[in-house]
Amino acid sequence: MSHYLGIDLGTTNSAVAALDADGRVEVVPNTVTGHPTTPSIVYFQEQTDVAVGDIARNAAVAEPENVISLVKRSMGEAVSYPIHGIEHTPESISALILRHLYEDARSTLGRDDNGVVITVPAYFGMRETQATVEAGTLAGLNVLATIPEPIAAALHYGRTPGSGEGTLLVFDLGGGTFDTSILRIGADAIDTVVIDGDRRLGGADWDRRIADWLIDEFCARTGCDETDLDAGFRQQLLQQTEAAKVQLSQVSTTRVPIRFGAHAAAIELTREKYEELTRDLLDRTIAIVRRTLGTAAGKGIDQADVADVLLVGGATLMPAVTRRLRAEFGWEGKRVDPHLAVVKGAALYAASLRTAQGGEPVLSLPTVRKVLPRSFGVRLDRETSSRREDLYIEYIAHANDPLPITDRRLVTYTKIADVSEQAFHLFEQNADVPSPVVALNREITPDDGFVFTGLPSLPQGSPMTIVVNVDEDGLAHVEAYEDTTGQRLQTQVQLGVLQQDQLAELEQAVAQVELLH
Template identity: 30%
Template sequence: MIIGIDLGTTNSAVAIWRDGESELVPNALGEFLTPSAVSVDGSGQSWVGRAALDRMATHPSETVTSFKRRMGTESKATLGKRSYSPEELSAMVLRSLVDDVEAATGERPEGAVITVPAYFNERQRRATRRAGEIAGLKVERLINEPTAAALAFGLIDKEEREPFLVFDLGGGTFDVSIVEMFEGIVEVRASAGDNRLGGDDFDEVMVKLAEPKLGASDTLDRIPSDRRDALLQLAAEKTRCALSSANIATFRVTVDDEEFTTDIETQEFEEAAEALVKRLRDPVIRSLRDSGIDVESLSDVVLVGGATRMPVVRKALTRMFKRFPNSTVHPDHAVALGAAIQAGLLSNGDGLEEIRITDVAPFTLGIEIGMDDAYGGRIGGIFSPIIERNTPVPVSRMQSYTTSEDGQRQIHSGIYQGEARQVKNNVKLGELVVPVPAKPRGEIEVEVRFTYDTNGLLEIDVSVPASGYQKNVVIVDEDDKRSQKEIEKSRAALEKLKVHPRDEQVNIAAMQRAERCYEGFTGPVREYVGRSLDNFKAALEKQDPRIIADARESLMQLVDEIEANPPV
């Protein structure tokens, strides 16, 4: 059995594909949401979920939450007598969810589709995959959270939809994706996000707003700081949730049977959270810009994630998009339900035969290069993009580079993922070392091709035409438990992509037809066809299928018109 898991910052959920539909699985308490919380005492006894969260106020030093925010880092949390990595803590939550599925179905799942924020980098994705492996699961696929939500939204009525925006604000992360659905294809056009923005940040604002008004500073100062922070955090979350359905809520903290309260009004909370609300705009604008779609062309704005219940967020979205957002799907359940749909696809589930998902590269992939400055010097550590962010995957792109020094015998370059111009601010994935013939600078060309698939497998082909040297590098997670046979199957599928668009038959045929048209006329017609042909060749060098398809269609329409009504 393959299950779908929403591994969230605040809460997690699990769903299965059964009897032609996606179905949430309740935990031992009968709840669909399991808090992403872990507690371990000095004897090694552990609690996960609601029980762990309940211990936070009384045993804060033994309890941890929001560890998803630290995925892919060296951060450790000390609980009881040992330290735990974010992957290990996440694995404990995953195991709890697997136990719930076994209790509900009588079958222990072996595989899982696990969701990740669209803006997770490769290091964070690898850490999530490792968490699944630690939990005893074969991670069949990592799927972006907004993509999963789009699947759940799309299968409500299975109708085709013009581009819509998925706005996913959870407890610790924020994602935006532009999605289109047509002919059974769920196509992600662009994604953007902020891995350090979520409900937790609004809770911090709530604490800063309420704490000075409590009149409990002397009492709170007398208790350990970790317990103090836990009490305030729990109170803040409850107050924030209460403000989602009321204009005023009570912030309440109890210390040693003494209760301290203060009322928080919606308006003052919204004013205090204004800076966070402004941060929601940038990913939205970036995703629209990258997709080439304007706000007016969006058919819907779909809300996902528990933090989207906040009126301050919904008001901001209504102003931003000049319409009310769509809350058809359950904001807390959509991601898990979508993950189960993906699990059903992998298991050939009933009713899913005609659905196909296309996603995009969340970050730009490229290599490190050096550049000449305006004063005859050399600038090193510059990032040269090869596959730009939000390029549909699987994808293959090629760039050419030349040597930078006379007599250079080797090119040594890092492989990076990110958006910063300086490679030191991006994520390093590997290295390339390429021998080259010793010639004057700029004479030796090196061709570098990146090929990337939906599972995060990055294959790099390097060739030096002058010497015939070729090198192939595969970047995979060192803890990737896929068999060599499975990896080779992925590589074989990618091999079909390693053709430059100018060498594809459909583009060759288009250029030949346009060349014949050019040769058949003189004067202004020949000049017009020539310019259009040059534009098409320039589009081919962009290596973007959408740009190429549009340019080819325009070129063929021009040729059709000329041949149907040739000038006299």
């Protein structure tokens, strides 16, 4: 019998777990270092010679221009990484990480698999989730589904002794993203009540803050000129900073030896100083927890109902996190496998999907019910006025609506007579609260990414109905009908930022790469 695979595609570290026929979940260590996780770093030795993981991390100091890290932060954005003559994107770089992880795990497991589940931050919107699925496809993987990281962690937590039913808050601070989730854990189901977060807040921000301070101190002491410091030096300093940060979770003071050319100094960093320099970052997590509790209160769940707090992600190992949660909310957070809970949960989810699809049950798991992370809607035009507020968002579904969402309808009208084609734009909430104003939302279909064709000849102002379904993974599927005849219109929807031809090009670029294992 073959495996069910879960892949945690992390901002800084990734991992693979497999569930075997006996229902055991094992993390598959990487074959380079034997560690359970692999750095999410990609090194292009040549256009088609690529290393992922520790080798890439080591290359970052000598050849920073050929190394890409923290790519998950840019997932779903229209950015490109020109490298050895190829325009890579966050999707193609992630595809290389996924391919590496998959091939490496297969070399250990040596058997077929039933497809993979890839994790995404709970607060990823539609575009980032779509980009993650596209990364999996570019890597040639059979992506069964994505799963929000906190839910994956809760699935694993639910199988550990001592965990019970009730309301669980997951505080997930990883290398690049911060997620909060309130989940209702029952015997048969895990229901998501609220998700919130900040996709640009994680351990890497703590590292940058400290590295900036170390540079200031270093130059003040040695008289070096900050503008002379090169990218390789900064990479090395970031790696040293991260190591110092990890040490400070255990000890109260450490020294960071720094050398640049003829300048050298060993700079002392105390935990107290470290916490002072990064306090505002931790404040941001606390503010989001409060906002999460506020949303939950609107759904009838109070802070007193939170029975357990699960700490997930490597950055929750900072002592300041537990201390602050205790001081602000009186919580004693629980840590269950903070580095690996997510990947183990993803493998469990892969198995439970098979069971739900009528496959042979491998083990009994609760049904997972997810919610939509962000409100989204269609941009409509109130009238042909040039005032921006007349372009507004008509919401189709709201943040924290349970998934799947079926058959949401919206009636709109043709703007001019006899058009055969009409384009619409899907927009997603981009600020803390949904806004009807276009500028506070971001487009999730690129220009002409959502087009209806084949309209019959109609007078101006003829009604059309847009029907939207959102699947379990939070991705929209749209169709449209012309109301007078009821005729279904041909629809093309493109959710991700990559155009079809770009996808085909990248697929080829990824396939041509020789991965150094």
